[in-house]
Structures are given as structure tokens and as C-alpha cells.
Amino acid sequence: MNHQASSDTLADMFDRSAETMPRADLAALQLSRLKQTLHNAYANVPHVRAKWDAAGVRPEHLKSLADIARFPFTTKADMRDTYPFGLFAVPREQVVRLHASSGTTGKATVVGYTQNDIDLWSNLMARCIACAGGRPGDVLHNAYGYGLFTGGLGVHYGAELLGCTVVPVSGGLTERQVTLLQDFGARIICATPSYALNIAEVAEAMGVDVRKLPVQIGIFGAEPWSNEMRHDLEARLGIAAVDLYGLSEIIGPGVAVECGVARNGLHGWEDHFLFEVIDPKTLEPVKPGDAGELVMTTLTKEALPMVRYRSRDITRLTDEPCACGRTHRRILRVTGRDDDMMIIRGVNVYPSQIEALLIGLPDISPHYQIVLMRDGALDSMTVEIEVAPGAPHDDAQKCTDISGRIKSRLGVSCTIALKASGELPRSQGKAVRVKDLRKKP
Template identity: 50%
Template sequence: MIYNEVETAPRSELRELQDERLQETVETAYEEVPFYRELLEERGITPDEFRGVEDITDLPFTTKEDFRDTYPDGMFAVDHDEVRRIHASSGTTGKPKIVAYTDDDLDVWKEVVARCLAAGGVEPGDTVQNAYGYGLFTGGQGLHQGIEELGATVIPIGGGQTQRQIELLQDLESDVIACTPSYALYLDETAEEMGIDLEELPLSTVMFGAEPCTDPMREAIEERLGVNGIDIYGLSEIIGPGVSNECHEVQDGLHIFEDHFYPEVVDPSTGEPLPEGEEGELVLTTLSKDALPVLRYRTGDLTTLNYEECDCGRTMVRMDNVTGRADDLLIVRGANVYPSEIEDVVLEFEGVEPQYRIDLYQEDNLDRIEITVELAEGFTGDADALHDEILERLKNVLVFTPDELDLVEYGSIERTEVGKVKRVYDHR
């Protein structure tokens, strides 16, 4: 279902809208945010000479460090009496990133989330169980308001309470559950322990986000829960959930709502723009934020952009599923590797679960990498032979050989009921 006709607008019309809104955003940032005014003046940029998208690479980047350096409200473009809501990042790596919303910002937010839900196949009247955390995290409240805007019914259970989640899926016959991909798999494991087969429930869709999900993990979710897995993307610094979403008709990338968020892909090392289709770091500029306009935010997420019109009818650019982050890059014995590369290999094999961990150590000034993989439930095959097959495949894909590969019994690797799953433990 197309929620807003702008999703199918000719790209020439979309560019005109982007130019207009980007000029307004730069003007607001220059006049109302001292942080941006200083950066723009250093580059000799004034709002009256800025032409729009064609000049976007002249603008400075914004980073997560900028949010922390201006904590708590140095990025705000409005007075506090105009702010209607404040959210924040988890702050697990330092000061949290504080984000603010005016009434108009909240209207935009709920509308783009409604677009996401509609693109994912959710319809008015459906029941959506929202298992994202409420509170300062943008996921729970962001999804909640979009569900209501669409005209669907929301069950605001939030994160955790896994047995209760499953009981509500069963008793209220929820059509959709919104959660992280790792939690979707945890739900299936818990349901099995409770003697409940999720495939027999009315549940038809999992809207997953907030952490990377590789294709093998998606396939596991869809197969085990008997659902359609739909990827939703967003981040607090830009708006929260609602930046982009897969369409259920095609599921070939996530449509970015370019009338509100302008995307670029740049080289993670140099910051230089990359050609269409080449993988790099996603950079986003807000086009309609009042309280917190953000110029060229370096998300850290690795993806590609595809500007071809989708078979679903949407003309807005599609970003590939995010499977890693620029700052997730591991350097092991001088070689670069992303955790997603290891996950892709491990999950090629049917005899293992989509549960693994990577441990990094340093011994005598040399890096060691140990990979632990969980065997599938009820595995009865030859574990030694499977070990050798996985290790050989890893050796062929990576530029080094893992120092140790352990296959452990089902259930050995710690699960999480809330938050994002941790896969990498760097002990160096």
C-alpha cells in the first residue's frame, strides 16, 4: 500500500522539493545553531548562496562526537519552550546523544513511520505488538505513534517479558510484531520451550530493526516463525525509526523517504562521495526537522544506494540492508574484517544456529581471533566434519585463518531479552 503519493513522485519533482527543503535547512542551521554557523562560515558558506542538492558536498559532516561535544542541547535550533519531546541514545560509550522534537517534528515522525508500516504490508485494523523498548530510546514510542497514525491497533508491551509476549501473540492474535532480529529468534526458542509453535499463530510479519540482520538470519526468522521478515531502519540523530523501510512486494532494499532525509554514500576513510551501487558509509541530511536540523550525518552504517524505480511503484531510492558498520571494522594481524563477513560464512551451514560470538585477544603482541558457533538444536551429525567444513570456508573467505573455531551445544551462547545483541568481545 502506498501511504503518501510523494513516494511515487517523478524524481524531477522530488529533486525540486529536496532543493527547497535543503536550502531552508541550511538557513535554519546557520541562523539558529552556533555549532553549524561556525562550521559553515569556516567553509565560506552562506544560506543566500547555497543552491541546494548540487552544493551538498560543500557542507560539513556531522558526527556522533559532535552531539556529545555539544551535550546536552547545543544542537537544538529552537528554544526549550518549543520542544515537545526529548529522546536520547543509550549512552553506553559516553554521554548520550540528546535529540528533540517540536509538534511539527512529531507529525513528520508518525507519518514516516506509518509509511514504513504500510510499505511492510501492515494495514489499518491489523494488530501490532510493539516489543521495542519505551522510554528515552526512540524505537518504542516512534513505532507506537506510527502504528496509531496508520490506523492499526498497538499493543505497547515494550522489550522483555518474553513468555508474556508469546502469550499475547497467542491470546490477542497479533498480526505483526516489531522487535530486533535477534529477539525474534529468542522468541521462537522460548515459544518452543513453552510448547507453542509460532508458525501456527496468526502472526504474519516481523518488523525488525535496531541492529544489523544478514540474509541468513532473515531466512532463519522467516522459516522458524512462519512470517515475512521486513527490515525497518532509522536512528535517533536523524529522527528514530522511519528513515527507510522495505516494501513487502519486492523486498529488494529499503526505500528512503527522500522528501525528509537526503542520502549519500561516502568512502568511510576519505569521506569522498561514491558512485551509485558502490558500498560505503551512509550519510543523511534532514530536510524537514525544526528542533534538530542535521547536516550530512555520518551514520557509520555500510550500504549501497539503488535509484532504479522499484516494481512496487515507489520511485524513492533504495538502500541495501545494513549488515555492518564502519566502526565495527576489526583489524586482525593487519587485515581488515567485518563481523558480518564471518556471520555470512557461518550461517551458510544448516547444522548451526544463527548464534555466534567473536573473541579477540593479544598474546606476545600477536592478535588471536576465536570464533564460537552454536550447533543447531538436536544436531546429530558429525560435529568434527562440520567444524572442518566451516573452518575451511572461513579460510577461503577471510585473509587469515581463525586461531580457534569452537562448535558448542545449542543454548550455550548467552541470549538477550532486551537491547542489541553483542557479538564481538575485544579483550586486547
């Protein structure tokens, strides 16, 4: 009886009615919260105030949601220029947790959370897991990395709030991950899609058929992945693979998720975030339904309010109704990042486009790496691809066929280098798909 009462309480911890709110009510809520966010940022963040003053805008200039277009964008450069705490809207003493990027390309981007922010984040992740099909009492195997990366702890606290039994295994020690999936009987697995693929491969090598285990749902995110990768993971693991989306700068995982009903676009939680799509070159809004760069504004965060943050993620928004009944607009699958886009001899190419063409080819594994080099005055691309176990990796005809497939579909020439099974590095977290060996000018 106590367990049932606890489950009922947990089920009511976050407001499910917000997910089916009429669009007019949702817009009114967004406008009210957006005004509060702008006033908070302007009053408490000197960097923001100076930037808006220079642009000639103030919070009171916002009369409608469309007026957000008058305000300057926020980028990673703003975060690095104010490193570490210069964008915080509360005193550092009110920040209960810090997360940060690796800083491999410069100063790290630092994000902070008040206790209310942590509670909000947990609430949103609980909403995401439930939307994906999770429920109180599920065992959830969390293979997202813990630490300064937001993935592990973000999923962890949301799953606990929902009432799941969390296995905080993090990344690495992949054979042990397989053993824990066997022993603990997880119904849900959470990981980057590339690491989930690694788990599937290691399980096969151990003689373990994951498809016969209790795991039913995979919640995958933190890197772009294709529908072809989805189908491969579902076939190997015997699960329904669900896409999860978030950025540390916005809150972490929990910004949007696919529902377990349709798995066709991520429900973006518009009661807490405002979404725009812009042309990354002109910075103007694209036509409804067109692809462009996703821009986000937080509506309820305290420590680090973000106004028009440029995600660099390329996607589309759709207003089409979903079979699940949720009314929040869906973010369609992210096809790549604007800053990950490769320009090879005038042709724009995303790693996910290469991935989609490789998965499912006979005797080819889903592991690949793109190597960019300079050939005289021009760029050249080599795609290193692992063959399936037992398949030859000196098949010249296969190289010709794959390069022809890429040329005909994407319009770019490349060299194919087949690698033996296990030769390419395996992901323990986010996969490194591109190795850029070009000399910078």
C-alpha cells in the same frame, strides 16, 4: 459505518502520492527544503554557525543539491561536544520529548523533538508500516524497547496513526511475548531481528508453533542483519520479514523501509531526507551504486536539523525501479558499520559476514559471539557458536570445517569454540556480537 469512515480518514492521514513522485519533482522539493534546513541550522545553532564559518560556507552558497558537498559533516563528536542541548535549533521549552543513547562509550547523544517533529515521525512510521504491508485494524505486537531508545515509541505512534491496534509489550519476558502472540492474534510483529530469533526459540521450547499463528509480517531493524538471517526468521516464524531503517540522530525508525512487494532494498523517504554515500577513508562521494558510508541530511526537522550526518553504516544506493512503483531511491541492505568493522591481521571483517556463513549450517544455531584478543603483537579472533539443541559441542571436525569456511570466504583465520545450546547470552534488544578483549594502547 463509523469504523469504515474512520479507516478512510486514517488512510488519508499521510500523502501516499509523495511515494510515487516523479524524480524531477522530488529533486525540486528536496532543494527547497534543503535551503530551509541550512538557514535554520545556521541561524539558530551557534556550533553549526561557527563550524561553517570556519569552512567558509554559508546557506546561500547552496544553489543545487550537489552543493551540499561543500558543507562540513556532522558526527557523534559534535553531539557529545555540545551535550546535552547545544545542537537544538529551537528553545528547549519548545522541545516536547527527549531521547538519548545509552552513553556506554562516553557522553550520551541526545535528540529532541518539537510537536511538529513528533507528528512527522509518526507520519513516516505509519508510511513505513503501510509500505511493509500493514493496514488499519491490524494488531501490531511491538517488541522494540520503550524508553530513551527511539525504537519502541517511534513504532508505537506510527502504528497508532495508521490505525493499528498496538500491543506495547517492549523487550523481555519472552514467554509472555509468545502467550500474547497467541492470545491477541497479532498480524505484525516488530523487534530487532536478534530478539525475534529469541522469541522463536522460546516459542519452540514452549511447544508453540508460531507459524500456525495469525502473525504474517515481521518488521525488523535497529541492527545489521543478513539475508540468511531473514530466511531463518521467515522459516521459524512463518512470516515475511521486512527490513526497517533509522537512526535516532536523524529521527529514529522511519527513515527507510522495504516494501512488502519486493523486499529488496529499503525505500528511503527522500521527501524528508537527503542521502549521500561516501568513501569513509577519503570522505569523497563514491561512484553511483558503489558501497560506502551512508550520509544523511534532514529536510523537515525543526528541533534538531542534521546536515551531512555520518551514519557509519556501510551500504549502497540504487536508482533501479521497484516493482511496487515507488520512486524513492532504495538503500540496499546495510552490511555493517564502519566503526564495527574488525581488522584482523590486515583483513576487514564485519560481524554480518560471519553471520551469513554460519546460518544454515547443520547442527549450528544462529547464536554467535566474536571474541577479539591480542596474540603477541597480532590480533586473534575466536568465534563462539552455539550448536543446535541435542547436537554435540565437542566436535573437533566441525570446528575445523567452520574455520576453513570462514578462511576460504573471508580470508581471515579464526578459532571456533562450540558452545552448548543456550550457553550464549540472548538478546532482549540489540545483540552484542563482538566482545573486544584486546588491550588498548
